[in-house]
Amino acid sequence: MRELKYSQALSEGLVQAMDRDPGIFVTGIAVDYPSGIFGSTIEANQRFGPERIFDAPAMENALTGIAIGAAAMGKRPVIVHPRNDFMFLAFDQLINLAAKWKYMYAGNAGTVPIVVRAVIGKGWGQGATHSQSLHAPLAHFPGLTVMMPAFPMDAKGLTLAALQSDGPVVILEHRALYDTLGDVPEDAEPTPVGQARVVREGTDVTIVATSFMAYESVHAADELEKKGISAELIDPRTIRPLDTATILASVRKTGRLIIADTSWEMCGFASEVAALAAEQAFESLKAPVRRICFADCPAPVSQPLEAAFYPTASTIAAAAMVMLGRDGGSMDGIDREDGFKGPY
Amino acid sequence: MRELKYSQALSEGLVQAMDRDPGIFVTGIAVDYPSGIFGSTIEANQRFGPERIFDAPAMENALTGIAIGAAAMGKRPVIVHPRNDFMFLAFDQLINLAAKWKYMYAGNAGTVPIVVRAVIGKGWGQGATHSQSLHAPLAHFPGLTVMMPAFPMDAKGLTLAALQSDGPVVILEHRALYDTLGDVPEDAEPTPVGQARVVREGTDVTIVATSFMAYESVHAADELEKKGISAELIDPRTIRPLDTATILASVRKTGRLIIADTSWEMCGFASEVAALAAEQAFESLKAPVRRICFADCPAPVSQPLEAAFYPTASTIAAAAMVMLGRDGGSMDGIDREDGFKGPY
Amino acid sequence: MDLAQPATVAQHQRSTMSQPDADTRIRLYKSLLRVRNCEETLAELYREQEMRTPTHFGVGQEAVAVGVSEAMAPDDVAYSHHRCHNHYLAKGGSILGLAAELYGRLDGCSEGRGGSVHLTARDQGFIVSSAILGQTVAVAVGSALAFKMDGESRVAVTFFGEAACEEGVFYESLNYASIHALPVLFVCENNLYSTESPLDVRQPQGTDLCERTKAFKVESERIDGNDVVAVHQAAAQSLALIRDGGGPRFLECMTYRWREHVGPNFDHEVGRTYRDKAELESWMKKCPVLRAGRGLVEDGLATDTELETWDGEIKTVIAKAIADARASDWPDPKTLFDNVE
Amino acid sequence: MDLAQPATVAQHQRSTMSQPDADTRIRLYKSLLRVRNCEETLAELYREQEMRTPTHFGVGQEAVAVGVSEAMAPDDVAYSHHRCHNHYLAKGGSILGLAAELYGRLDGCSEGRGGSVHLTARDQGFIVSSAILGQTVAVAVGSALAFKMDGESRVAVTFFGEAACEEGVFYESLNYASIHALPVLFVCENNLYSTESPLDVRQPQGTDLCERTKAFKVESERIDGNDVVAVHQAAAQSLALIRDGGGPRFLECMTYRWREHVGPNFDHEVGRTYRDKAELESWMKKCPVLRAGRGLVEDGLATDTELETWDGEIKTVIAKAIADARASDWPDPKTLFDNVE
Ligand SMILES: Cc1ncc(C[n+]2csc(CCOP(=O)(O)OP(=O)(O)O)c2C)c(N)n1
Ligand SMILES: Cc1ncc(C[n+]2csc(CCOP(=O)(O)OP(=O)(O)O)c2C)c(N)n1
Numbered sequence A, B: 001m002r003e004l005k006y007s008q009a010l011s012e013g014l015v016q017a018m019d020r021d022p023g024i025f026v027t028g029i030a031v032d033y034p035s036g037i038f039g040s041t042i043e044a045n046q047r048f049g050p051e052r053i054f055d056a057p058a059m060e061n062a063l064t065g066i067a068i069g070a071a072a073m074g075k076r077p078v079i080v081h082p083r084n085d086f087m088f089l090a091f092d093q094l095i096n097l098a099a100k101w102k103y104m105y106a107g108n109a110g111t112v113p114i115v116v117r118a119v120i121g122k123g124w125g126q127g128a129t130h131s132q133s134l135h136a137p138l139a140h141f142p143g144l145t146v147m148m149p150a151f152p153m154d155a156k157g158l159t160l161a162a163l164q165s166d167g168p169v170v171i172l173e174h175r176a177l178y179d180t181l182g183d184v185p186e187d188a189e190p191t192p193v194g195q196a197r198v199v200r201e202g203t204d205v206t207i208v209a210t211s212f213m214a215y216e217s218v219h220a221a222d223e224l225e226k227k228g229i230s231a232e233l234i235d236p237r238t239i240r241p242l243d244t245a246t247i248l249a250s251v252r253k254t255g256r257l258i259i260a261d262t263s264w265e266m267c268g269f270a271s272e273v274a275a276l277a278a279e280q281a282f283e284s285l286k287a288p289v290r291r292i293c294f295a296d297c298p299a300p301v302s303q304p305l306e307a308a309f310y311p312t313a314s315t316i317a318a319a320a321m322v323m324l325g326r327d328g329g330s331m332d333g334i335d336r337e338d339g340f341k342g343p344y
Numbered sequence C, D: 001m002d003l004a005q006p007a008t009v010a011q012h013q014r015s016t017m018s019q020p021d022a023d024t025r026i027r028l029y030k031s032l033l034r035v036r037n038c039e040e041t042l043a044e045l046y047r048e049q050e051m052r053t054p055t056h057f058g059v060g061q062e063a064v065a066v067g068v069s070e071a072m073a074p075d076d077v078a079y080s081h082h083r084c085h086n087h088y089l090a091k092g093g094s095i096l097g098l099a100a101e102l103y104g105r106l107d108g109c110s111e112g113r114g115g116s117v118h119l120t121a122r123d124q125g126f127i128v129s130s131a132i133l134g135q136t137v138a139v140a141v142g143s144a145l146a147f148k149m150d151g152e153s154r155v156a157v158t159f160f161g162e163a164a165c166e167e168g169v170f171y172e173s174l175n176y177a178s179i180h181a182l183p184v185l186f187v188c189e190n191n192l193y194s195t196e197s198p199l200d201v202r203q204p205q206g207t208d209l210c211e212r213t214k215a216f217k218v219e220s221e222r223i224d225g226n227d228v229v230a231v232h233q234a235a236a237q238s239l240a241l242i243r244d245g246g247g248p249r250f251l252e253c254m255t256y257r258w259r260e261h262v263g264p265n266f267d268h269e270v271g272r273t274y275r276d277k278a279e280l281e282s283w284m285k286k287c288p289v290l291r292a293g294r295g296l297v298e299d300g301l302a303t304d305t306e307l308e309t310w311d312g313e314i315k316t317v318i319a320k321a322i323a324d325a326r327a328s329d330w331p332d333p334k335t336l337f338d339n340v341e
């Protein structure tokens, strides 16, 4: 299978979906720039032009309502937030209307299949308001499908799935993954919604990791293997609906659970998975679960502080070592340096 | 000690704080109406008048920014949302600015001690957009203090604590508790922030319950006692900072944990507490933890659907029976009917 | 803004536009009767406390809903806010669907999931109402965007109260609709109050909402919202211009809410003082239904007996619908999770 | 809007207002030199990629920050947006505080926690800048509310770009400030672009932002943002009227960003085509610094040699400050959790 970058995979998924469905259009700040949302909308822009890919003013809340209203008339609007932090401004339309539309009107007002693409920032001191990850709050409220592609094949597959979904979908894409490479099928195969990916099978410990942390976990698992530890790596891919069956089966097999997430611990996704195991796989657990999340403070800017703020592959690997009673010596050596220098 | 209603306790706390601190003012929709936010601002309005208690247009986002700007100049603004669901519109100012202010400027821009009072709705078919509880998303992001008074003494105590806090505070008050009675000290004693209340001591099972569910849990604990089950009931009172020590000590003692919350399970507060136990009290746990939350759908309106949507005292009691291996026969009989008929 | 003489505005309307024909005038009146009688009946029944849903009655404001709805084309769409019964009914929503929704029954237009503020009658072009201020203003603009993209000549109409103009989303929507010259008609029902708050705590002195929309290059007009003929004329003209590609337009309809903000009572009944009974009575004198009826009789288009007959006819229909609503099944708790995703 | 001749607006200014005195003119020029040289130096150093923070340079727009800041009273307060260096510096923020913040060091005004978009110089009355569009517009209104409640004669000034006028929070803030006649000056720097988007995709044809604010009963004026004297005069007059209780005012300052939206490059350097080099050059001809300098010489208030001397003096100061910034300590990871609550 040919390799593509995450950004190319996003682009291919979008183009293939737009090819089949004339109702799809894409709007939001900068979607029609030559730089095309870090490359992900360039081809769509060239192929489908200003009728279906067009810029928008800075108006996050109304634009979301506008997408809802267009979707209610049969369109499939895609709106893009260059940073998902801007989406707070749209939470009312997203959570108080889109998420509840089908339910509140008992399906009698139809559905609103909007797709909100929003980018998670990280690195180069993007700071407290440009590097958050809003999946936990979005998943807390029933009604939204929340996707977090970690690998190029799912960047494409989830884009295709979102653009075939019946209801509103938020896709949180991670900026630090845009240049990563991976196998991507040529044809338009949607990733099944609510089905986790077992990235690698293992027997000693289950690592459930989202988005960029799934990418880090692969590296951690490689290092653990060298130390004779077999980690099973699960990328949930969709936060809501969550594939609890796959996660629980793995925990029942390994008896150990580490969750690595791209956000904070408190009422976050890591806590959700930990709670799931404590409630439904309790008898199988051989050790306390372990959550690996952001340091419990806003994201700082200065490099040494950023380094202390973000967990990495070594954080995950070290936690697994400790959990398995192996010398918990620092694994810092394994971390790759963050070469991100923008564009943001 | 004399008894007060929750609404009277909120009022007394506000009035005592305003008496001491001339910098406190209260604004938001309807705060100066004769009905005074279900009674909680009536006395303050009479005592301090339009200079310090004044109405506002419907402008949730800017009003929050305005509170921040006034606080930055030394004021202690209190803004009130008659329903906390409206607060989504203010999430940007609240989470992207107020919560990060002290940190992002390293304390060099001072602090923004705003207090946001927001009411949780329940009953009489208030429906999907007027009965949510936003504490999980608010607590997920570091920087806000999130309070949920369940009993009149804390309605007063937390109001006083919030109005002495250094940073931004959100107080989620539960509409269904406004008429409940309880002992309230006369003097201005703030509730310690980050310290849970052990509502009653017990040995068989720990029940951590928030807001209205704490109220329901007292009733459940009474019924359990009749069946010879000794439940330890913990009201966290503040969601962030969370008193993990008190919760963990109780779980280590009882070995069993039930969490009852006024919101959904997914990435919610119940999951947070379950994860905490699975991570830090794992060895003491004798049984799987149990989360008791909203049904996983938006809040419906029709009475039979509402009845199926909301967990109650009987849900909690039945869960405890099952956890202790006692016949899990329905405890429905114990539930009090919901007599709420507004005003909303 | 001269609230004392809103009629003068209507005069101006009449002079500048042709009267609707007799059939239309009669259709307008019958729709007014239907909406008014329906709301009055529901409001009185609400006192029995068997409708468990916070309800904002529209009594007194019917002419806006009726005048605009009757001017709309069959495939135009309408959106509304929390005070939505008038718009739902005027657009042709069934009385059973509304009454059963208030009673929380399966025959409700939202099957007991939405309640009074979340209505839908999609087949009639009434897409939805929603309870959060300003929400459906943006949503209507989105539907207009879809129409424009598809080259359809449909128009999206959104009904909202003047307090929605305090929310930022209103201006974001206005700006966007204007930039793209979208086929949307913004219908503001200015009833002078938001809950118990008068205009002066919510708008600067001398505010003219039409002036605001004009600054966004959206043509606008303030009209007498209690004169169904004036509303119909203004709406018909606006919709025609919008359909011709003239871009969005804004109508500020001056009107007045008779009953309390939420619930069936009259404010004076329950001792509220934010507005006095005299003000209410002065507006009741301008009752849109009576006025339209008088107009028909004066212009020789109907007799008083006919008015009474029509009134009796619709009341029978309403009674039947409400009986059906009360007899309708309760939703089955087993269906709690239907339509979540 | 006649962008070809923004100077004509300034003419009108001059005729209607008295010129600032010689000392003020010189102070304005020296501040311009300080801001310009500082930004230029930082921009060139930014290319070394040792400043790890997304940075929006303000080169070309200095006259707005300087003209307004120099007209402010010592206890007035200023707020800014993402393009904030000019405002921070013009209000008296230290060069070390800015440079060290870009280098992520402890001597940074936000000690490496905020970065380029989160600056503060509270002692100088520069409260904060923030990166989310429109945020600090509302915040400034809140500070003005505090001043009014305390009967102080202070004014809050908020600097923002024209794209903030696309966000709803701007209109909510405008409405509120106007209702309460709050002492706030809204300063919009209209540089014709939001990132790479020109005005016409963000505003309806023929939009005049001043017309919008007037519809909210907020007096407004469009001025030449590259003429520091005109800006100073307009700001001084506005601030005086606001201080006298005249309520909020809005200034739309027409100006132009020389470098790319974020980062140190010129758009043509990196092949961006959303605006052409000719447009940039036409605006560089209107350079606010050169223009102010020429004015001083023409009016006999300074000689070319003096201008050069001042330029040299400030460059030395800047070089020293930047050296100090690079020598400044890194924040200790142990302090990661300071100032969270
Ligand atoms: C965002 C938001 N803020 C506040 C409310 C509470 N609220 C419900 S109706 C209402 C009054 C609205 O007044 P107006 O828009 O003039 O409509 P009217 O009730 O007068 O018909 C308010 C403030 C809400 N529903 N949504
Ligand atoms: C709410 C929000 N939406 C989008 C952005 C992304 N963004 C950052 S700067 C910018 C351009 C703003 O243009 P303008 O306000 O005119 O200021 P300028 O950059 O031209 O000085 C945008 C869209 C943001 N920071 N905040």
Ligand SMILES: [Mg+2]
Residues within 6 Å of the ligand: C161, C162, C163, C189, C190, C191, C192, C193, C194, C195
């Ligand atoms: Mg109103």
Ligand SMILES: [Mg+2]
Residues within 6 Å of the ligand: D161, D162, D163, D189, D190, D191, D192, D193, D194, D195
């Ligand atoms: Mg700009």
